[in-house]
Amino acid sequence: MNGFFELASRRESCRNFHNRPVEKEKLTACMEAARLAPSACNSQPWTAHIIRNPKLAAEVAATTQAMGMNRFTSQCPAFIVITEDKALLTATVAGKFKSQDFAAIDIGIMAAHIVLMATELGLGSCILGWFDESRIKDLLKIERTRRVRLVIAVGYSADDRLRPKVRKPLEKTSMFID
Numbered sequence: 380m381n382g383f384f385e386l387a388s389r390r391e392s393c394r395n396f397h398n399r400p401v402e403k404e405k406l407t408a409c410m411e412a413a414r415l416a417p418s419a420c421n422s423q424p425w426t427a428h429i430i431r432n433p434k435l436a437a438e439v440a441a442t443t444q445a446m447g448m449n450r451f452t453s454q455c456p457a458f459i460v461i462t463e464d465k466a467l468l469t470a471t472v473a474g475k476f477k478s479q480d481f482a483a484i485d486i487g488i489m490a491a492h493i494v495l496m497a498t499e500l501g502l503g504s505c506i507l508g509w510f511d512e513s514r515i516k517d518l519l520k521i522e523r524t525r526r527v528r529l530v531i532a533v534g535y536s537a538d539d540r541l542r543p544k545v546r547k548p549l550e551k552t553s554m555f556i557d
């Protein structure tokens with residue numbers, strides 16, 4: 380099978396990275412794919428800090444590790460740190476009206492674009508929600524008032540086969556109302 384379903388099936392969270400550096404062009408392509416992501420009112424409420432410098436990457440890795448979590452990030456050569464920008468007023472007002480956090484939803488979608496593009500380019504990736512936000516802000520000189528929403532670890536996988544997917548059955552998660 381080819382196409383989107385095959386790509387989505389091939390994407391998995393990589394927790395075993397090769398120490399080979401990631402080409403800047405590939406990370407740029409991931410960010411081009413992120414630019415195409417939909418967002419509420421086309422607000423695009425995100426900024427990404429892309430880290431390839433080995434010393435800085437090791438420091439970012441350290442901010443994702445506590446209580447035994449995410450030890451594998453020490454091997455990862457690149458990170459994309461995503462911060463939330465102020466959304467357009469229309470998106471913020473619409474979100475308040477509907478009690479929805481559109482900016483967080485938008486960032487989830489753009490993160491999906493990043494990891495799927497990474498997969499397409501032969502890269503492994505892992506979305507990380509477990510990180511020390513305050514430490515990352517200090518490290519990357521991000522204003523205290525901004526939120527860091529996600530960190531994405533990106534590199535070449537050292538695994539030569541994919542894991543089987545563990546997912547809830549379709550019947551449990553999708554209800555067709557005919």
Ligand SMILES: Cc1cc2nc3c(=O)[nH]c(=O)nc-3n(C[C@H](O)[C@H](O)[C@H](O)COP(=O)(O)O)c2cc1C
Pocket residue numbers: 390391392393394449505506507508509510544
């Ligand atoms: C918002 C979010 C936060 C996550 N945080 C972490 C994390 O901190 N560490 C980790 O190893 N995996 C993390 N993951 C990866 C999930 O564990 C993974 O996507 C899930 O188990 C499904 O496995 P797969 O990605 O290999 O298909 C995160 C995923 C998402 C979407």
